[in-house]
Amino acid sequence: MxxxxxxxxxxxxxxxxxxxxxxxxxxxxxxxxxxxxxxxLGIPRSQVFTVLVNGCHAAMDAVLQPGDRVSLFPPxxxx
Amino acid sequence: xxxxxxxxxxxxxxxxxLPGVGMEGQTKLLxxxxxxxxxxxxGSPVAYYLAAAGVGRLGLVxxxxxxxxNLQRQILHCxxxxxxxxxxxxxDKLVALNPDVQVEVFPExxxxxxxxxxxxxxxxxxxxxxNFATRFLLNETCLRLGKPFIYGGVxxxxxxxxxxMPGAGPCLRCIFPHEPDPHVPGCAELGVLGTVxxxxxxxxxxxxxxxxxxxxxxxxGRLLTYDALSMTFYEVSIDRDPGCLACGQKAR
Numbered sequence: 122m123x124x125x126x127x128x129x130x131x132x133x134x135x136x137x138x139x140x141x142x143x144x145x146x147x148x149x150x151x152x153x154x155x156x157x158x159x160x161x162l163g164i165p166r167s168q169v170f171t172v173l174v175n176g177c178h179a180a181m182d183a184v185l186q187p188g189d190r191v192s193l194f195p196p197x198x199x200x
Numbered sequence: 201x202x203x204x205x206x207x208x209x210x211x212x213x214x215x216x217x218l219p220g221v222g223m224e225g226q227t228k229l230l231x232x233x234x235x236x237x238x239x240x241x242x243g244s245p246v247a248y249y250l251a252a253a254g255v256g257r258l259g260l261v262x263x264x265x266x267x268x269x270n271l272q273r274q275i276l277h278c279x280x281x282x283x284x285x286x287x288x289x290x291x292d293k294l295v296a297l298n299p300d301v302q303v304e305v306f307p308e309x310x311x312x313x314x315x316x317x318x319x320x321x322x323x324x325x326x327x328x329x330x331n332f333a334t335r336f337l338l339n340e341t342c343l344r345l346g347k348p349f350i351y352g353g354v355x356x357x358x359x360x361x362x363x364x365m366p367g368a369g370p371c372l373r374c375i376f377p378h379e380p381d382p383h384v385p386g387c388a389e390l391g392v393l394g395t396v397x398x399x400x401x402x403x404x405x406x407x408x409x410x411x412x413x414x415x416x417x418x419x420x421g422r423l424l425t426y427d428a429l430s431m432t433f434y435e436v437s438i439d440r441d442p443g444c445l446a447c448g449q450k451a452r
Contacts, residue, residue, distance in 0.1 A: 127434075127436075129358065129360075129425050129427075129434070130355055130356075130358040130360070130425070130427075131355065131356050131357070131358055131390070140430055140432075141358070141425075141427035141429070141430050141432055141434070142425060142427065142430075142432055142434030167381050167383065167384055168384060170376065170380045170384070171375055171376050171377075173375070173436060173438065176436070176437045176438050176439045177438075177439050177441060178374060178375055178376075178377060178441050192436055194360075195355065195384070196332065196353075196355070196376075196380035196384055196386070197353040197354060197355045197358055197359065197360050198330065198331060198332050198335075198353050198355065198380065198386060199241065199330050199353060199354045199355050199386055199387035199392050199397075200238045200240055200241055200242045200243070200327075200328050200329050200330035200331075200352065200353065200354065200397070
């Protein structure tokens with residue numbers, strides 16, 4: 122299945138060619154979870170603070186569906 | 201309505217000229233109260249612009265003292281302020297900029313013990329803190345009191361901002377249910393470009409002013425993200441999480 126993935130806040134450094142907020146098409150087997158996607162992208166899980174799937178927070182064990190829009194954020198917590 | 205003095209009409213002329221502001225809007229700002237939690241990288245532009253705009257009452261909460269390493273981005277503080285409480289250093293600059301503004305300082309950390317009594321005295325809260333524990337306390341207290349608050353955060357070359365309007369959109373916990381892993385590096389390890397909190401704080405101040413004026417569209421349900429390297433803004437639409445522990449059906 123195909124997913125539309127966006128990375129923010131410096132996570133783009135883990136994916137060659139990725140740019141902040143620009144969508145990347147990712148091909149994954151059916152049944153892939155959020156954690157599985159993060160692993161396959163080569164991003165350390167500890168650095169992903171929150172995951173939004175189609176604009177809603179999703180847990181690491183959530184199963185993704187074809188066409189899902191997935192956004193990955195580190196903790197952008199400084200002030 | 202109390203008339204603006206001649207001096208105020210001149211000071212705020214560029215505000216008053218704006219459609220939807222006028223003398224009436226300026227009076228709303230002068231009667232408004234904003235609590236700024238944190239007077240560092242975000243709090244500096246937030247408090248400066250709110251004071252300049254003529255927001256009548258500003259509350260500043262921060263327990264820290266000014267450090268040399270702050271001055272690369274915390275533009276309220278000067279070299280001579282090193283070692284002084286940040287809220288006092290901030291008050292000096294804000295009162296010098298605009299004597300119309302009543303600046304109330306709280307040289308303490310926001311805690312469960314003082315959050316309600318601090319927040320209930322103001323119309324809106326601006327989150328200029330540097331940690332998620334304090335943000336969650338702000339989030340939960342503002343939800344309880346029905347006060348809007350404006351989240352801002354920065355890291356390295358990136359920033360994000362969203363307005364939380366209790367009952368009208370997602371809250372901070374809808375997006376960030378848990379505190380981050382304490383081992384994940386923050387600004388102290390990764391750095392932060394000084395202008396990034398400048399950009400994000402300026403947007404937060406804009407949201408607070410719009411709220412007080414009742415103008416325009418707020419960043420409710422819209423996480424606005426910013427990347428200085430690619431010089432890109434990207435807005436992520438966020439829905440309220442019905443299972444949110446702070447604002448959903450399961451909330452206490």
